[in-house]
Amino acid sequence: MQTWVVVAVWVAYLGLLFAVAFYGDRRADTGRSIINNGTIYALSLAVYATSWTYYGSVGRAETSGLGFLPIYLGPTLMFALGWLVLRRIIRISRRHRITSLADFVAARYGKNTTLGGLVTVIAVVGIVPYISLQLKAVSNTFEIIRQPGIMSTSDVGNVPPLQDTALWVALLLAGFSVLFGTRHLDATERHEGMVAAIALESVVKLFAFLAAGIFVTFGLFGGFGNLFSQAKNAGLNSLFTLPHENGYSSWMWLIVLSMLAVVLLPREWQVTVVENVNERHLKRAMWLFPLYLLVINVFVLPIAAGGSLKLGNTVDADTYVLALPMAEGQYVLALLVFIGGVSAATGMIIVETIALSTMVSNSLVMPLLLRGERLAGRRDLSRLILGIRRVTIILVLLLGYAYFRLAGRGLALVPIGLVSFAAVAQFAPALLGGLFWKGGTRKGALVGIVSGFVVWAYTLLLPSFADAGLISGSFVSEGPLGIHLLRPKQLFGLSGLDNVTHAMFWSYLANVGLYVAVSLFARPDPAERAQAVRFLEDVPEPAQTRARRGRVSVGELRALLDRFLGRSGALKTLDGYPWRQNPTGMSPSAQAAPELVEDVETVLAGSVGSVSARLVVASVAGEEEQQLGRGTVMEIIDEASHVAAIEERNRLARELHDSVSQALFSMTLHTRAMELAANKEGLGAQSPLMRSLAQMRGLTQDALSEMRALIFQLRPDALHQSGLSAALHKHAAMVTSQHGQQIDVHAPAERLPLNEWAEKELFRVVQEAINNSIKHAQAQRVDIRIYDGDESAGTLVVEVADNGVGFDTRTRRQGHLGLDGMRERVEQLGGHLTIDSRAGATLVRAVLPGALSTSNYMDAREGTEDG
């Protein structure tokens, strides 16, 4: 096929992708997202299927039968656990504004710079082979499609770099990724346009692969039965089975490895966690993404069988998908297949390099630069950050190209990719362990990851260099210095395993073993403990901690935001600040409220990572990193003990409910039974025994309702678990039983989208209003109404009306001091409180504009559990 045709179609396709991405970004800017949908989310996750899947699986099937499948079964199993693992990661990341894998690990272990940098370096080194695999696939298939004579990649030979397609592919894709991912800085690191383009690519590659599969199965052969029986007659039995010799151990390790990789590969982390718009989308992705993987794998084995039958050993099995249509003269189909392959590779490279560039700039370069104080004088850092990212993208692709030139040429696609899988799997003990085990410490994570990485490099990376002739082959076959025990592929004499299984065994032994052992021996420092509690308990950051910042003016913070986000980004942040109604508080010279300082740090965390953000804010707020010591640490300890107190209260409430409450309840039943029995014996209601029994029953019932009230007070989170309306119903019933007034609650049946804080404050306001109605106004009837005041703005209205004696709203009466407190609470929520009172009718009304808008929704969902 004419080279210019192939190149023209290719460039046109990239142009289309870019147009989609541009449109997606435009829509995102105007607030009408096109990716706010579970199906698009699931399709974007399918960036998991790269050239490896598209071309490499067929090659893998050729050598190890069904051994290509565990790579897709693992993700299915991991997504079956999605609600437990992935939702947790998404939630924590959103709450702490974590924007990358490195940031997550660093934040879990006390916002530690070293750990973040380490994870970044390992991720970059580990992913390089994976990138080279994509370059290899694209450049090989490009050679095949433009020169029908060339069917085997060995014919391509060793061309000088400047004539090497792979180099041009690398540079083209680098430019494309730079355009896609680093056009501007966004505080959340989300790239809506990119996600839209990736979802489109997933559709294209699936369509193209299925087209090739259908052509081979039904066009070249007479369907599955015909194809498979021909293959069987030709003696291709190894295609249909797993190798008996260590096939199963390899099968199981690959399932484990791919389970971890689908979370820990930087690109998967990016699309699953960072680009997640709404965690409910995960529900659809949990079955749709595995289904996508199933469908794209259906034709792998038929193509491998068909290729073996038609082309045999003349062609590299990694390219059967393209070579079969080419050999049959189906050039249009071949072009479609080529574009599908380009989709698979491009999607992977774009997302992977963007994710890596975020990690490099936020977790590696910025913390180093900020420590060196070289940036003190720089005004606009957003351009510097973008520059770092662009350079990173280009460097990563060039490293990928270098690996391809040096080590990857001779290898099949899948073994190259597995090297990368094994590298990112080294994050799993620290990350997943840290998610479920409070005892994991920073030192443990550091030692574990480093040792796992070293073993990985020794047992997998070095042998791949040796195979390529970069280092002496005797190093692998005889061991370093001839020491047999240290042979990289048979470490300490362990043989009989394939090299990935062998590497995973030793690296995990070192990684998990040291992570657990060191964590058990090393005491975590308070900052670490506080972060561990925050991650594991999923508790919101309490407002009290905000008192910790030093003095800083609004102007200084503004300058800081200017530097990192550019002027428009800074304005957006400050304008979005909920206290902007108070203009004097926002003048540049005013001292910034602690909440504002905290908010600025969170926003910065979104664009430079949590560690850098803390350093930066500390630098203007007059807290040196070293001095972060006492004050902050004390606050963090307070926070941890606050959490401990909540836990203790919850425990007490549970115990009281299970023991004393139950006992009191059965006492009322028994007393009632005794009354009935006594009645049967012929005792009249006025007999002394019956009277005492009745009294006793009354006392027990009172004790029970008091106990219930106490338990309710002990568990502030009970309110959040059941929601505002339900809690008010409970409270009303309790007051009615104690005081006898009629209290009606008119509230929507479905849960209101309020966050925990708002629910608590509103509950207190209503509680206080009911209190006033009963104690001071002697009301006999109280009506509580909660409703949506105004559809479009999401205004929430809460009313408490009674028929009591009323009071003069202009004079402050002793008993109504609570009114000021109520007013304050409502105003802090951004609303206002009005009181209208005359004899026989008092109405307390809180109006909260925007309280029902969807942005609060995610927080409100937190109490609900399922799956």
Add this chain to the structure above:
Amino acid sequence: MVAAFGVLLLVPPFLPQFNRAELVFGVPLLWGYVFLAWAVIIGLIAAVLGRSG
């Protein structure tokens, strides 16, 4: 739960029972079995999610 069931289906000792180079209904036994088990797992995930709302 679904994950545990999935693991059970997809690892020894279950899996090797099907690791024979035979064609059943015209397709390789192990290939058919793994894809069937896979589809069942996906169906179960969807069912569990559908039930929980």
